[in-house]
Amino acid sequence: MGHSGLDSKKLNRKILNVYWVVIGLAFIIKLINYNFTAVPLGEYLIYYVLIPSGFGLIFVLFSELSVKRMSKHIDLIIVLAGLFIALNFIYSRPDIIILRSALFLPILVSGAYFRRNIIIFSTAATIVSYSLLTLVQPVLRTGISIIDQFTMMAMLIIAAIAVIGIMERGLELAGHYRQSIVAQQELLVKNTLMEKLTKTDSLTGMYNQISFHQFMDELLAHHAQFHFSIQMAIFDIDNFKRVNDTYGHRAGDEVLKEISDLIKNEITADDFAARYGGEEFIVLFVGKPMEKTIGLVEEIRRKIESISYRVLEGESVTVSIGLQEYEAKSGKEVFFEKADSLLYDAKRNGKNQVMTG
Structure with a gap:
């Protein structure tokens, strides 16, 4: 299944704009969260604000550069940028459980391209990356049980199945819409021809x-x-x-x-x-x-x-x-x-x- 009906450039631009907004909001929220932590200001700014935000900027800037200079696999790069942004959030604050929901970001983004293979790729990449992250991040490694790990993976798979279902329904509706447009155009042509036949002389083309x-x-x-x-x-x-x-x-x-x-x-x-x-x-x-x-x-x-x-x-x-x-x-x-x-x-x-x- 393709996405030839979509304007890829506009779609990529919109997704990148979303990433910029996400990075900006995360930066502001992290500054506000300082009021609720006992970490010294300097340490907090460096390890909880500047370094994570810096990595986020690098991911988005790399995507921006790829869009301008590459002609192939841009959609995969943008999906991976969303995955890295999500992993960056989790790695920088592994103690905040709600941040693990950021893993749904690349799956949702992949659905915007209306291609099953990209959705499957993003889901597999997300599951593998999250599994590796739990091995290298001490808090995640010790704080997440096997059941929680499998539950999270199952939720990601369910999300992917839901996105594929929505995508297929959207393609089905788009197909019906195109068929309806074609049928209407054919009917319009037929009506125009019939109207012309009833109003004009078939031999000379003059009005009758x-x-x-x-x-x-x-x-x-x-x-x-x-x-x-x-x-x-x-x-x-x-x-x-x-x-x-x-x-x-x-x-x-x-x-x-x-x-x-x-x-x-x-x-x-x-x-x-x-x-x-x-x-x-x-x-x-x-x-x-x-x-x-x-x-x-x-x-x-x-x-x-x-x-x-x-x-x-x-x-x-x-x-x-x-x-x-x-x-x-x-x-x-x-x-x-x-x-x-x-x-x-x-x-x-x-x-x-x-x-x-």
Whole structure:
């Protein structure tokens, strides 16, 4: 089991910060404890304060240096630093039984890395180190019974088992969380694709007829409040049935895609383009003077006429366009009918032209 999801640098920094706090608090507590001892001040400061605190500083400083200069086994070094800090506390005051609980420090620290092997290593190192300490420290050697020794080791093993259990539960929850996130992302993608399919035309990528009517309803509702200009242009490809009958529907599809791409590239971000059905396209121009929109629509018509289609053996196609400006309070149906009527006027009057109202 790894801990790739963790930010190792931040984790190491936090653990080292904890060590600094522990060393600082221990120094302060030792100074306060002088009031409760009969040891002479000089002896107390040297043997109970300065020397133990000095060793603690050395352990933490070595860890700090390792983090900066080494790239491997930093986690083991930091765990061992916690073990040495704990052993230092016990060795300096073996008469204080509660200090032996410091042995849980390296085991708890190892759990932060979410790796079973580090927890097992720290537990084994702690048990071995504590056993050796009881052999070299006279007070511990004579003051701890075999039963107490085994009890302490058993408590350390139990602590390790508890940390492993917590770690595995945490990894399990993290796995469920990741699966949930992936599932949500997949659902979001599917919903986005479904929404796109329901709103766009699969051939051209333009918005479809349903989206056009939804957008126009919202646009006219805003127009009632802010009174900006709106024009509707309906494009219809001239003689498109002949294109399909002569060159086939695949060729017709290529023509539709190329014209739709041209329209999308020529209009602005404020405008809205849709394939209304068959060979018809509709564009709603927003916030432009009628004269500017006429010029833009004429430019689109000329560019469509100038395209030479490979699928049509070099032939070109033309479009007829009806362009109508929206009149306040006329309503969507009247607006559409006027633009559609102008389109048919363009068809009847020879095609390949723009009729405006």
